[in-house]
Amino acid sequence: MSKLVIVAIGGNSLVRDNGRDTIQDQYEAVRETVVNIADMVQEGYKVVVTHGNGPQVGFAMQRVEIANEVRGMPTIPLVNCVADTQGGIGYQIQQALTNEFAKRGIKKKVASVITQVEVSKDDPNFLNPTKPVGSFFTVEQAEVMKTEHPDWIMIEDSGRGYRRVVPSPKPIDIVEKDAIKSLIDADYVVIAVGGGGIPVVKTGDNTYDGIDAVIDKDFATSLLAEQVQAETLIITTGVSRVCINFGKPDQKALEKITVEETKQYIAENHFAPGSMLPKIEASLNFLDNNGSRVIITNPESLKDAMNEKAGTHIIKA
Numbered sequence: 046m047s048k049l050v051i052v053a054i055g056g057n058s059l060v061r062d063n064g065r066d067t068i069q070d071q072y073e074a075v076r077e078t079v080v081n082i083a084d085m086v087q088e089g090y091k092v093v094v095t096h097g098n099g100p101q102v103g104f105a106m107q108r109v110e111i112a113n114e115v116r117g118m119p120t121i122p123l124v125n126c127v128a129d130t131q132g133g134i135g136y137q138i139q140q141a142l143t144n145e146f147a148k149r150g151i152k153k154k155v156a157s158v159i160t161q162v163e164v165s166k167d168d169p170n171f172l173n174p175t176k177p178v179g180s181f182f183t184v185e186q187a188e189v190m191k192t193e194h195p196d197w198i199m200i201e202d203s204g205r206g207y208r209r210v211v212p213s214p215k216p217i218d219i220v221e222k223d224a225i226k227s228l229i230d231a232d233y234v235v236i237a238v239g240g241g242g243i244p245v246v247k248t249g250d251n252t253y254d255g256i257d258a259v260i261d262k263d264f265a266t267s268l269l270a271e272q273v274q275a276e277t278l279i280i281t282t283g284v285s286r287v288c289i290n291f292g293k294p295d296q297k298a299l300e301k302i303t304v305e306e307t308k309q310y311i312a313e314n315h316f317a318p319g320s321m322l323p324k325i326e327a328s329l330n331f332l333d334n335n336g337s338r339v340i341i342t343n344p345e346s347l348k349d350a351m352n353e354k355a356g357t358h359i360i361k362a
């Protein structure tokens with residue numbers, strides 16, 4: 046049986062125009078990304094796909110708020126916006142992959158699983174929002190947004206501008222993990238934990254309720270990778286390699302790093318919170334829980350990265 050690889054697609058890598066992309070533009074970005082995933086399937090890898098929703102869920106929240114302000118339409122809770130984006134992006138990936146397989150004559154079925162992810166209502170991250178969502182704003186635009194929306198909390202996101210942040214509790218369990226495993230065993234390419242999963246809290250034995258938050262998809266993906274015993278975790282994002290001194294004149298791209306070196310770079314603050322740091326922490330979690338290797342790269346480098354010709358590779362020692 047081929048080795049199981051989990052590929053996480055970054056939400057920002059599916060958006061090209063900071064909130065002005067049409068659905069067709071978003072589909073085109075998905076289509077370009079799945080070409081690289083189809084290459085991996087064609088090479089014989091068994092693949093599970095996860096994806097982010099940071100930009101998209103922020104756009105959805107804004108649509109809801111504008112419809113409420115302008116037309117008095119009922120608001121939609123954040124947890125439902127997460128579910129909507131999980132369905133919308135999952136649909137695009139599912140259709141684009143199915144079409145790509147048909148074009149190449151690959152006999153593989155694709156299925157998305159609506160995935161609830163359990164969190165704790167006592168998670169301290171509910172009191173300290175850190176997950177950037179929606180568009181990037183200049184400092185001047187951010188000031189206007191804060192005046193218009195006094196309840197918004199905004200942070201600077203990796204030198205790319207200011208963004209609204211929402212609470213991001215840590216994932217504890219994946220409610221639909223058995224369904225996901227069954228589909229993997231039945232040889233499906235499975236799309237799961239979209240947008241980090243729909244955040245839910247346990248209300249009893251096998252009962253759940255939604256809670257407003259956006260789970261980091263890198264943490265949810267690493268938990269899924271552990272629960273389905275994946276061998277390799279690949280996180281695709283906007284950069285081909287992780288860097289130290291990112292954005293500075295002495296920036297250096299990393300090709301292969303050990304867990305110990307990675308911990309040292311974390312201690313030296315090389316990875317920005319809310320963007321690269323969660324990817325690195327999720328990678329270490331995965332390696333700590335029986336994962337073999339992690340690759341962080343951009344979608345177009347996927348195939349080369351599998352052959353160690355691209356990407357940043359994190360290994361145990």
Ligand SMILES: Nc1ncnc2c1ncn2[C@@H]1O[C@H](COP(=O)(O)OP(=O)(O)O)[C@@H](O)[C@H]1O
Nearest residue numbers: 055056057203282283284287288291317320321
């Ligand atoms: N040390 C670093 N090395 C490379 N990229 C970094 C680093 N620190 C921050 N970044 C930024 O983080 C981005 C990835 O985070 P983000 O765009 O939030 O993720 P996602 O692709 O999951 O939406 C990169 O595209 C880059 O702009």
Ligand SMILES: NC(=O)OP(=O)(O)O
Nearest residue numbers: 056097098099240262
């Ligand atoms: N939910 C989430 O982590 O999304 P991004 O990958 O788009 O930030």
